[in-house]
Amino acid sequence: MKKLAFILLLCPFFRNDLVAQEKEIDTTNYIPMKEIIVIGDKGAVSQKTVKSLATVDEYLDRSSKISMIKRGAYAWEPMINGMATERTVITIDGMRIFSACTDKMDPVTSYVEISNLSEASISSGQEGAEYGATIGGAVNMELHKTGFTESGWNIGLSSGLESNGEQKIAGAKLDYAEDSFFLNTDFMYRDAENYYAGGNQEVQYSRFTKYNFSAVSGLRLSEHQTLQGSLIFDKATDVGYPALPMDVSSAEAVITSLKYEHHKPLDYIDHWETKIYFNSIEHIMDDSQRPDVPIRMDMPGWSDTYGFYSKINTSLKGHEIKVNLNSFYNKSLAEMTMFPNDPNEKEMFMFTWPDVRTFYTGIFMEDRIRLNDYLHLNLSGSLGSQTNRVESKPGLQSLRIFYPEMAEKNQRVLAAASSKLQLQKKHFSYTLGIGYGERAPSVSEGYGFYLFNSFDGFDYIGKPRLSNERSVELNTSVGFTKKRWSIKASGSYFHINNYILGKPDAALSPMTIGANGVKVYEQLEYASLFNTHLSLDFLIDQHWNFNGKAIYNLGRDHNNENLPLVQPFTYYSALQFQKGFFSAEAAVEGALKQSDFSEEFGENETPAYAVVNLSASQILYLNQQKMTIKVGAENLFDTYYSTFSDWNNIPRRGRNLFVNLNYVVF
């Protein structure tokens, strides 16, 4: 197994676009900064996608910048450059959305479906600061829109089956577009039972059901003005989290927006776009499916966000300028009710998020300067103001047990700046970037009240007076491209001052039965994260392709102790064949053992693993109707393994056979 992995790894790599397509932004030598992951089965890319009906999580997991924290089969939490939700910004078409679960069971990415999305663009570090303050980077998921084209009616159906976990997938889309109007609607349904780890071991509480509906519609107001509205409704039910002590009976999101676009509103402005949006999440966490718990509890959470952005783009003599003014108001509330085993006792209740209101307003500016034919300089900066206020009086009073002097309101200024130099000459390209960014503590870090972390077994208490986390970032990349070759190495280094991390406080008594203790969010003097990535692509001949990538990250605190959830050496390589309407792929992915782990966070050494995946795809035309069939086997040898980012070392899926069908009716 390992041998095969190594052979594949050592072989020349080739074009990476089977997993991540880099989008051409312009035809000059400009190197796109963002990694784009094309999602779903749309357009020409579809054939190249191994498993077109994969989940959004599986699509994102293919990016070398992203790794997913997995607490089960559903709702994985993306980390960018090894940094999770609180240090990153995840947006849907520029809309800020905040999870409603105190235990991170519902990352923003869990409220969309591949049928809604056209692509996800991944920005590393301060390049992702456009929609809000970030340290690790940003992912903006773009909704699928046909736009104002003359394509008329378009109906598609898709269906999939997976052997492991019996996942059943059904989807439908109905698009209509003309020059002055379009309407895109789609529906997707997934239903999965418990999955089995390698060796046919059932992973209890790993089932889920999800429904997703979305509609986007546009109206042309004039030659240069358009109006677009969008709606996503997402509902997941009976979601199991095998790595956690609780499950989710219902997670529901409504995400809406209205956008006004104006091309050339003024001579010197190319494009002006303004969007107002609202989204509301209700997340019901409970343990009703668990037969044996020390105490029954319900932990519902709610998150409502209102926001807008307004941005202009313009090009002036070698400058491409973008200005984005954006603002949001979020309300996060979560509570816990415990039902005592003694029926004569009253229910126990607390606010775990005390109705925290966050109001952010910021401005982002970016200038891409073309210095000469080879050299580009990118400058960006942002300045924002963030206010947090605890609205619930009982919630405030409960936090004042820990912080008697705590103010109801907390205001802070968040600044960021970055610059990046790009040189492209002949076959070589180089980039060198430096950035500075700040972020405010998350709701949990600032105001969380006895939030149980099942990884280290500690209850976490927020600290309202944390300072901003401040990151200085360096990044560089070297690429070489020849006719059939492409190789790229990149690295980034983050030096994060005031790094926020929970630290045990022995004086405090845990609330959760059986917990190891209580951690309070504190700030380390600094922590550093180092990420490296190497990718190689090789075009063997017109039918055969080879590609591969390797990632290695390192994260240490100021005492040179390991940070949690840091990716060990991980590799991926694939051999692809394509002829006509047929394509096939054999891939190996694996990791070396995770020897740099954080004991304090409850981690242990994750052993090395390698898994093999096979897939094939065929396009058929039946009476002018296009049908794509994809079949494959994931984890072919049914290996039992878990990765560094599997919460509590829950095992990954064993062998899984899948069939995906996409059928374009007309």
Add this chain to the structure above:
Amino acid sequence: MKLFKYISLLLVAAVASCSTDSEDLKPVNETEGLLKIQTIENETHEAELYSESGGLQTGYNKMVLRLRNKSTREFVQDAEIEWNPMMHMETKQHSAPKSKVSKIPGTNTLFEGYIVFQMPENDTEFWHLSLNYSLDGKDYSMEDNISVPASKKRRIAVFQGTDDVKYILALVEPTNPKIATNNISAALFRMENMESFPVVNNYRILIDPRMPGMDNHSSPNNVPLIQSEAGELYKGKLNLTMSGYWKINLQVENPEGEVVKGEKVEGTTEASSIFFELEF
């Protein structure tokens, strides 16, 4: 000028009408918010006993009282009142810690005080309350049985200290506990004899709130109870991190810093031998 006169007239009229409105006082119901426990009477007067709940229970009981002249139906505005509770047990009888009865400032007819009932009534044992008062230089008295059932949750600790003194510790506040930092107050007495229970001064009462249903979860930053001056209640801070059933474990410390009763909750000691209970 005419207009000015007209306006002045209007203004005067308005002011006059306002002032007549505000002078139209309704009779003040001084017992509003209180519920009557019972009425005790003799030939000349009747005494109405009130509390917030309309009843009495073991532990600290704050009571409000007013006297009415039976023939005139007028409430007494000024009197010297004393009360004496007595527990009639099968073999003996004893009194209870109590305060003086004093006029509530700012009221015309109300008197107040507290009694700490150490034990509840039962089928054969009962509490009896006698009131002695003097009005216009004349002494009167009245008495009756009163009902003192056991409180639902423990609000009193009666114990013998390591110094062989018999103590009575009663919870006063919080009466309405919250998920917050609560003011906690308690009254500490010693039993001098069956009749006399003086306040104990300069002690310290350590508290350790716990939730037995939650693996004995505790809260941080609790402040022990101390007196601001002799004779006063003991006051401290009690932190309750959630609603539900709490056991407030107690340790009573004398001025020398010696614990006369109560154990620290640690290791295998899950509770102190003296405690209060709260549930909300």
